[in-house]
Amino acid sequence: MATVVVMPQLGNSVESCLIISWQVKVGDEVAVDGVLCEVETDKASMEVPSTEAGTVLAILWDEGDDVPVKEPLVVVGAAGEDPQPALDAAGWKGKDGEAEEAESAAAPVEAPADEPATSAPASSDQPQAAGSGNAGTSPRARNLASSSNIDINAVPQGSGPGGRVIERDVQAVLAAGGTTLAAARAGALPGQGTGLGGRVATADLGKEAPAEAPQAAPFLTSGAREYPGPSTATPVKGIRKVIAERMMHSLASSAQLTYTSTAKAAGLLSLRKKLKGSPEELGLNKVTIGDLVGFAAVKAAAKNTNHNGHLEDGVFTTFENVHLGMAVDTPRGLLVPTVRNASQMSLREFSTTSKDLAFQAIDGKINPDLLAGATFTVSNLGGFGIESFTPLLNVPQVAILGVDAIFPRAVINDDGTVGAEQRIGFSLTADHRVIDGADAARFLQDLVRYIENIDITVLG
Known part of the structure; x- marks a missing residue:
């Protein structure tokens, strides 16, 4: 069955x-x-x-x-x-909400020779709803033909099952120049008219076919290089389209301001070296600089609860627990897995969970529910050598921390000599509607203190 x-x-x-x-x-x-x-x-x-x-x-x-x-x-x-x-x-009405036969392997029912292959009536101002010698047309194909004033009979053979005309077939006719209804009735073909892209218009009817026009030579620059040269056009769709829409919505719906600061990185580098050489059974030898910074950021967000919240529909909700969003670079684009209850985790659990979620996101196997619900987000571009950037809010969140690269900076020692020290940069973007500049400054002060005393922070 x-x-x-x-x-x-x-x-x-x-x-x-x-x-x-x-x-x-x-x-x-x-x-x-x-x-x-x-x-x-x-x-x-x-x-x-x-x-x-x-x-x-x-x-x-x-x-x-x-x-x-x-x-x-x-x-x-x-x-x-x-x-x-x-x-x-199942109550299936077709993907366009209209009753239509399934596009299956069953042989199509052929219409009588004097009737169109579908039940749509023909009129003087409506495209014929059937392709030439095909097994009917889909509703999307008919809608596109109607809105473009294209005679669907200009499609000699559909690419759907059994030769059925579907939307992409009408798009191909449009790309080839298209044929208006009146021109189609007079036997004109796409590409023979004076309309846009060679489209045949009614004004072209009755004219003698013009002599074949000479092919225009490609525009050349100095050195006989073709202009503009090879290019690739890629439709913005799927995850990339969602990212684009969310970023535009983020900028349009919030008052974003970015604050920057730096911290001494000597403690981070020293602790990372110790953990890397620690016994494997402790489960800490794979802890990274990013894990340590993320752990400290969670501590700062838990203390500064106005940074750990959502602003939505005029209601500002702050959370006691920090559910950390981690920006992850994947083959399909930016994804932000959520480390749920990150503020209640030990360093080892935080590191293990973060890596597991990141790998799931990169492999495309992550449950979509784990890509939502974050209350505060960290975006780390330090590994790419970025020293400062402006991260965009993942609304309705009100704060996001950008982690910058570790870089050397000149310093004057207590004895007056000049030296160099390693420092790490931070870029905090906050929604000024609920977070004032002084609030953001206090968050960064706490974060710097946690980072510069990271060996104590991870014990808390």
């Missing part, structure tokens, strides 16, 4: 998933827990397993589609079985 497999809710905060790639096609056999597709949420990439075993009878979405959770994703059943009854039972 055919069964609908739905898009799972991959975390309590996930509302939809973007399909990155299908790992199966119609007709493939799939086992329970077999991978159907790779998806991307607004926070991570992961694989979607099948909850049923059998033959893939229908795939309901295209790569690049944003699929709401709990929506039908594929139909699995016995080979040759009709998937439509299962879709009807």
Whole structure:
């Protein structure tokens, strides 16, 4: 019996998933827990397993589609079985909310020669809803054709199952120049008109076909180098799009101001060296400079509770426990896992948990729920040699600490001689709506004290 497999809710905060790639096609056999597709949420990439075993009878979405959770994703059943009854039972109305047949391996029903392949009526101002010699059109294809005043019959063959015209086929016609309805009825083809991009307009009808225009030579600069040269255009989507939207929202919705300070790093470097050489059974030999700084930052946030809070809808909420967000550089973009209850952890537990979450984020296997709920965030660019930067708030949080590089700075010794000492920089961005400059200064003073006495800080 055919069964609908739905898009799972991959975390309590996930509302939809973007399909990155299908790992199966119609007709493939799939086992329970077999991978159907790779998806991307607004926070991570992961694989979607099948909850049923059998033959893939229908795939309901295209790569690049944003699929709401709990929506039908594929139909699995016995080979040759009709998937439509299962879709009807699930209330499937098509991904555009219109009733449509599943794009399955079943042979399409051919329309009579004198009727369009779909039920959409033709009119003088509406595109024909069928491609030439194809198995019908999808609602998205019809909508795009209608809004662009394109005759969908200009698509000679659809790329969907059974030759069905889908949205990307209409986009291809548009890219080729497009053909207006009136021009299509007169037999004009894309690329033969005087409209934008060679699009055929009604004014071109009745004109004789112009002689083939000479090809324009590419614009060359001195030395016969082509201008502008090779380039790559990449749509901003998935995690990158979410990051862009959140950063713009962060700047537009808060009053951000950044404060900088430095601390002596000799204690950090000395303790790190001791821990690296400590017995392995103590579990401290893998503690990094970043772990020590993060641990100290948690102490500072726990003391300065107005930095450990959320400002949302005019309500400022401060938290007793620090749930630390860690900015992590991953192949898919910036992710911020949350070390929950970081203020209640020992250094060893904090270090182990931080590394485990970072590895999960980099591998794209992290639970999306662990990418939310932070009350204070640390972003460490010191490893890249950055000496100062302006971190952006992860709203609704009201503070974020940027950790800068350790660098040598000249110092005048007590005896008047000039020397050099290692110092580490900090860049604290705070929301001035609830954190005044003096408050931010006190936070940095406490942080500097914790860092310069790190051997005592880790014992607290």
